[in-house]
Amino acid sequence: MYLDERGYTVLKTIVNNPSITGKEVEASLQLTRKQLSYAIEKINDYLQGNGMPKIERLRTGKFIVPVSVLEQYQTEDIGGFDTTYVYSDKDRGFLIYLMLLCIREELSIYHFTSELQISKNTFLTDLKKLEHKLEDYHLEVSYNRQEGYHLVGSEFAKREMMIMAVRGILKLPNGKDTIMRICRISEELMSQVESQIMVIEERLKIRFTDERMKELPLILCLTVIRTKKGRIIRELPEAFQHIAGTKEYSAMLEFAKAYDITWQSEKLFLAAQIQISNFHTMQAGESEQEEELMKASEKVIENFENMICVTIDERETLLEALFQHIKPAFYRIKYHYHIEQSIADMVLPQYSSLHAIVRKSIQPLEELVGAKFPDEELVYITALFGAWLRREGILDLVETKKRAVVVCANGISVSNFLYFTLKELFPEIDFITCLSLRDFKEYDDKNYDIVFTMVRLETSKMQFLVKPFIDEISKRKFREKVMGELTGVIPHEVDTAGLMEIIKKHAIVQDEEALKREISNALNSEPEEEHLHMMNTQFSIGLKDVLVKDTIQVLDHTIPWEEAIHMVGKPLIARNDIEERYVEKSIENIRKEKPFIMIADGVVIAHAGVDDGANRVCLSLLTMPEKIDVAGYMEADVILMIGTPDPTKHLGVLEQLNSMLEDIEALHLLKTAKEPKEILELVQNEKKEK
Missing domain, CATH: 3.40.50.2300 (Response regulator)
Structure with missing residues (x-):
């Protein structure tokens, strides 16, 4: 939806002055209270329609404007943080924690209500929410008259939560200044630490991401302040003991020396902050650990290629990019660092099929780290592979x-x-x-x-x-x-997917994929390749769309593997889904490259490259009563052939196919089917269950 002129004016007024009250908006724009309420409702509908959070209106008349809305719509510079931004309860929780961590005097309720400009009841409510969050870190807030409010728990746990709080506040306008003020970090110390980080970058031949360059100086400053106050990490998890001797450890020895940090545990903690950092650029080193990570990363790419039935060009460049992400992710998992900002909800709706394949490909790295990759880390690898497939397609x-x-x-x-x-x-x-x-x-x-x-x-x-x-x-x-x-012109695209849904309501569609192609061709008067690409992305191609009666063959006898691949390719050639050279290339790949293309017991999936004669996403299947030898390194009684002219469009098909074949009963029914109809019913039932 679009905003009318009044709604747009109200939105701009609020985002350019977040501290403004509802009454002030009404006065400045000459609106009634009812008109403003209606405008706010329309603004929030507009924001949510564009995937953004709503603006909240408090009883006090002030507004809570999400940072993402400020970033998107603000056109004027705003002043100081204290007068322009209303803290959310989550923001206040982080600020309360930093006050508990950094302020040494006896903290009473007055300190918090005065600093945050909130009531006593609001503070107590925020404190309860914070205490619930601290349970994840085995920390608690204690109170007595002599010491006031203070934190109880291990120093390492306090540092973990400290990092989380720093990241949370940094997302706010003037977040850095707020942290420095509350934690009493001097400009001199900050300047020194930022200069030393640049030296560390030069020494390690790395370049931290902009996001990390914002938070790392604050984390290191707070570490220096904690150690000077005698707040020393006494014990670290076992995994940290392997940091000593690494190049990051050597680089941080100079930093530790500059601030008289002599405790080994603190030196290890400092080095870990470099190891877990994301980099914009880096050079792979020659340490034994990095060599193992590089080999595991190579195996991940090899697994991925086999599973998606596509050969990736510029493999070395992809390997470098993968290693660049894998190295800090490896240490984050190894040291059990919390990852607060998950992008899973944003990636998985688009890349659920790809994500499932990446999870299966990642096994070599999981074996190396000795733990499963959490989705919070894995989605970044999914994003990287997704980007690479799009680049090559x-x-x-x-x-x-x-x-x-x-x-x-x-x-x-x-x-x-x-x-x-x-x-x-x-x-x-x-x-x-x-x-x-x-x-x-x-x-x-x-x-x-x-x-x-x-x-x-x-x-x-x-x-x-x-x-x-x-x-x-x-x-x-x-x-x-x-x-x-x-x-100056807004492009208009025909909603082909919508037409398909209407047709399916009133007719039985025998071959959805073929009908989609016909509709697209009929409606598209300018069939340039890039336009066709955009129209085709409206569809999510599934297993039942491509594995149809015409592409299923059930044999009552066995035949040599090369003949089997020729036979499984015939229906696809007849439908003009692939060219004959695609079949020949598939056979050549098996004979020369010997790729491991067995996706289940006795099930192999033959394929060639995206440029080898595949005209559209397609799949055919052939079964035999007994297993045959395939090129001397596999045995199969089910032969599939998949074709795709694009590196990503067939991923939904592969995900559903793998899901079906992982079911032992479904695999048995597939192999014992006597006619194509039984296999077709199996595919249709699998789709319904999903």
Whole structure:
């Protein structure tokens, strides 16, 4: 939906002055209370329709404006933090924790209510919520008249929660200044630590992400302050003992010496902060641990290629990017660091099929770390692989009207994902590079027209604020917004998917995939490749869409493996799904490369590359009564052939196929079926159960 003029004016008034009250808005815009309430309701509908949180209105008349809304819609600089931003209960919880951690005098209720400008009851409510959160860290808040409010628990646990609180407050306007004030960090100490971090970057040949460069100086400053007060980590988890001797440990010895930090446990803690950091760029080292990580990463890519039936070009570049994310993730998992900001909810709706395949591919790394990769970490790897598949599946246009750079404050996985998401979304724009905030400030090449950025920048170039993970509806709206501003025309696309749903209500569709193609071709008067690509992405292709009666064969005898692959490919050639050369390439791959393409006991899936003659996503299946030898290294009684002209469109098919074959009963029914109809029923039932 779109905002009318009044709603837009109210939104701008609030975001440009977040401390304004409802009465002040009414007075400045000459609105009645009812008109303002209606406008706020419309604004929140608009925000939610664009995937953003609502603006809350408090009983006091003030507004709680989410930071993401400020970033997106604010057009004027705001003043000090204290007068312009209303804390949420979560914000106050983090601030209460930092006060408990850093202020040495006896803390009473007055200290908290005065600092946070809240009532006694609000403080007590916030404290209860904080205490519930502290249970995860085995910490508690204690109170007595002599000491006031104070924290009880291990110093290591306090540091873990300290890091979480720092990250939470940094997301707020003027968050750094707020932390420095509450924790009494001097400008001199901050300046020293920031300079030393740059020296560490030079020594280790790394470049921290912009996000990490904001939080790391604060974490190190607070560590220095804690140690000077005698708040020393006495015990560390066993995994930390292996840090000594690493290059990160050696680099942090100089830092520890500068602040008279002599305790081994503190040196290990400092080194760990470097190891778990995300990097924008880094160079792989030659330590034994890094060599093992590199080998495991290579195996992950190999597993991934086998599972998605696609060979990835520029493998070495992907390996470098994967290693760049895997190294800090490995240490975060090893040291049991909490990951608060999960992007799973943003990635999984688009990449659930890919995510399931990545989880199966990641086993070599899990064996190395000795633990499962949590989804909070795994989704970043999913994002990286997704970005790479999109990169290799998109044709660059020779002529472009506009040139753009992407500025992303996050690490390599998110940066790649954002870059290639935008590259796919805007084939009309030539995307030059992806930069960190620091890199953007130093970027010499000014021959670009547009900046896509996660945070508002000081630049004369046209800029668009974008979030790294957006659903399909948000993508379409964002594209309309950008193209509308660039061309003055909002593009209109025919809702082919909607037409399909209408047809299915009134007719029985025998072959959904074929009908989709026919509708797309009939409605599309300009069948350029990039336009077809955008229309096809409206569909989520599933197993039942491609495995139909015509592509299933049940033999009552066995045949040699090469003949079996020729036979399983025939229906796809007849439907013009693939060309004959695709079958020949599939056989050549098995004979020469010997890829492990067995996806279940006795089930192999033959395939060639996306450029080897596959015209669309397709699948065929052939069963035999007994297993046959396949090229001397596999045995199979079920042969499948999958084709795809795109690295990602077939992933839903593969996920559903793997899910069905993991069911022992379903696999037995597949192998004992006497006619194609039985297998077709099995596929249809599998879809319904999902």
